[in-house]
Amino acid sequence: MRLSVLGPLVLGGDHHALGPRDRVVLAVLASRPGSTVRTDAIADALWGEAVPASSAKVVQGCVMRLRRALGVTAIETVGGGGAYRLALHHDEIDATVFADAVSVAADLLADRQPDRAHYHAGRALDLWRGDPLPELEDWPGASAERAELVEQHHAAEEVRAAAAVDLGLHAEVVPELLRLAGDRPTRERRWQLLALAEYRSGRQADALATLRRARRILLDDFGLDPSAELGALEVSILAQAPALDLVAPAFRETECPYPGLLAYDVGDTAMFYGREPDIAACLALLDRSGVLAVVGPSGCGKSSLVRAGLAASLVRDGRAPTVVTPATTTVAALAALEPGTGGVLVVDQLEELFTAPREEQDRFVAQLLRVVADGSGLVLGIRADTMGELSSHVQLARRVEGGLHLVGPMSDVGLRRAIRGPAEQAGLSVEPGLEELLVREVEGQPAALPLLSHVLRATWAEREGRTLTVAGYRSTGGIQEAVSRTAEDLYRALAVDDQELLRQLMTRLVSTDEDAASVRHRVPVRTVGQDDSQRQLVDRLVDARLLSSDGENVEIAHESLTLAWPRLRSWLDEDVEGARAMRHLSVAAQTWEAMGRPESELYRGARQQRVAEWRRRDRPRLTEVEAAFLDESEARAAVELREGETRLLAQRRTNRRLRAGLAAVAVLAVV
Structure with missing residues (x-):
């Protein structure tokens, strides 16, 4: 349940979901999310000095109604009913999301990444609807929390303005800075930004006038001494110091914000949208x-x-x-x-x-x-x-x-957020038309996200400066061909022996079940990287995001690869029995090795004969353990065969003696 407190309290998008008392109680709890709030503090916010004797029961009734609206676990009772705690999730309260975004924006600006700082500051300001927690305006107990949110709002405004100035948007941001300086004239940072924006717009006289006005307002209206930074900026503007000139921020080559076929992990949450x-x-x-x-x-x-x-x-x-x-x-x-x-x-x-x-x-x-x-x-x-x-x-x-x-297919809105969100986070822009083109191609597909992420990764590699373009997307071959092209280009670049090695590797890592659905298999790296050629192949596949590896195990990046790459699908269809034999052998050999190589775990009888025939026919690339397992199975089968032949010969000799004895008895009987 979404709770908005950056302005009049709103619960789940409904401005009229709660009564006046319930709104105050929820506002008190929301002012200190996750912290314990005593019942008498809530009563103080409701009635001030005129707290009635029934205040505890009234507060309890408010909490019961709020639980029906928020969920039974949203408000916890502490101390036998003497206190309560709001237990909403971090992302369900706009104030906590707002504070996170402001902090990130400030850090990015300090790290000289104005493009990303501008995005995060804007994201924070989009949540702001007015004075926070107005329901508690007359309650001194929330004054510190409300003041802190207001201060964060001022900081977000200044970070966004500073980022715009650093991005070369000084002419566009001057009207906004005039408003900001007028709203909070004691915040020198706003006057400094305004003067710098005017100077970079070619208005040196206006910049000097702004600084003189700032000094006069601080001294005459508020009795404050201007800071040394204000005077230093004036000197620099008079001298037209080169340090004030705009230096276009170098586009920082960060990692691609799209993981391709790989799943987003916990650490990728900042780029996960939709x-x-x-x-x-x-x-x-x-x-x-x-x-x-x-x-x-x-x-x-x-x-x-x-x-x-x-x-x-x-x-x-x-x-x-x-x-x-x-x-x-x-x-x-x-x-x-x-x-x-x-x-x-x-x-x-x-x-x-x-x-x-x-x-x-x-x-x-x-x-x-x-x-x-x-x-x-x-x-x-x-x-x-x-x-x-x-x-x-x-x-x-x-x-x-x-x-x-x-989990169903992503909605139109979700797909658009999955396209634009990671790009803006990374300081990239999306060319008009690309978003609509991508949405139209993947909308309604259950595997839309990995395919979309892969083609966007390929488009990122073809970007023009900081812009993902339609031309870059078309050069990838589009949604349906991007994955296939990546895999096929890698396959064609391999030597013939390595191509066969790739076929055996991929059929070891993926199979199809009875319903023709793809099934991934995670195998230890040591089993598929025994020599330099195998290790280099695995590394190339991981770099291409066709495989994923945690250092110990390796698997295909996503089941959709089997649908998008026709060659892999044909490999799976051509040798279903061989792939099944390889998978069974891999598990059996690892189990045999883990148990100390007991003879009882070896292949025997018909299975041993089928696998031996498959090995002679297909000559698969086996690990040392797998090869040893089959060799031992074959040796054991040969021993059992010789023992069987010996027993058969002994049985035949015994039968001959019995027949000779019976013949002698018959002759004697006739005589």
Whole structure:
């Protein structure tokens, strides 16, 4: 539930959602979000010195009504009813978002990044609607909080104006600076910026007049001595010092703000746009049920939503979530986690669990249920087509029922924010027409976000200065061809041997299930990077954002790669059995190695014969462990074959002796 206090209090966009007393109570709590507020302080804000005897019950009634409007967990009772605490999420209160944006803008301006500072200051000022918390205007208890918000507003105005001057927009910003200086004449920074903007606009006389006016107002109207900086600026303007001339800020080559096919992670939250309604809905479900399942089709952006959206929001709340995946987290490691009451465990890509043996699944699920029983929150990211597997774990499925959030295609508004937001954050601009072109091509597609992010990354590489252009986008081949072109260009640049190595690597990392859906497989780097050629190939694929790696494991960046790159799809379709044999061999060999290479884990019988035939026919590139596993299996099969032949010969000799004995008995019987 969005709470706006930078102006008259607004709850969820409704200006008339609350009665007068309820508005005051909520305003008091919102003035100190996350802090305990005593009942007598709330009563003081409601009635001043004339506090009635029934004040505690009246405040309690207000809190009950507010909980119905905000949610039962939004206001916590502290000290047996003697105090309350507003427990809304950090991003649900405009004042906290405003303060963050002002701080970021000031830091960027100090770091000589005026383009980005201008964006963040503007984002903060867009939230400002007037004097903050006017419901508490007559309550001294909120004067410090209100004054702090007003001071942040003044700072945001000055940061944006200073950034505009540094960007060369001095002529356009002069009227705004005249207004700012008139509104707060004691803030010297505004007079200095105004004089500098006038000087850079070729109006030296006006700049000097501005400084003289500032000095007169400070001395005569307020009895304040002008600072040394004001006098130094006047001297510099008189001397037309070169230091005052505009120096075009060099465009700082930062990293591309679009991750391509890779999912946005917790650290990428500043660049994650377009899923704000989903984030709010997920937080509300998690608050209500304690267990949340984010469900959607492959490629819809579940991991990005869970990590850069939900988990990052929890970080801003101070809850420090723990993010894991079944493929990289053992049951023992999960058992060692202690999120604690108020903590949250986030399990992304839960579908990976269902490829493990049933016993391991049960142990993993038991640990998830333990986390919930301990009072921690649980967030699951799971592919929609594997929900049937989840239902077989009845206890967990029952807990999930009340916290399902289905992720659908991004809306038109969300897509536009996903295009423009990261660009503006990075100090880039988007050429008119590019946004509409991109939205039209991906609107309604479930895998829109990764494809959009990839083509924007390619467009960024073709940018003109700081501008993402339509021409740059068209040079990538468009949404449908950008991914394929990236992969195909890399493939064609490889030598023939490396092309075959690439085919074997990709079919090891991805497969298709019975429904032809793509399934990613995370494998240890050591198994696919045994020599220099393999390691160099993996590095090239990671650099191209076709693979992702955490240093220990590697996997394809996104399932949508199998749809966008026809060559990979053809590889998967050509050798389904071979790919299945490779995946089974990889798991079996690693298990055999981990158990100390026992003979009981080797391939035997028909499976050993099929895999041996596949190895002779396809000559796959195997790891040392896989090759040793097959060699041992083949050697064991040969031993068993010889032992079988020996037993057969012995049996034949025994049969011959028996037949000879029977013949002799028959002859004697005839005689």
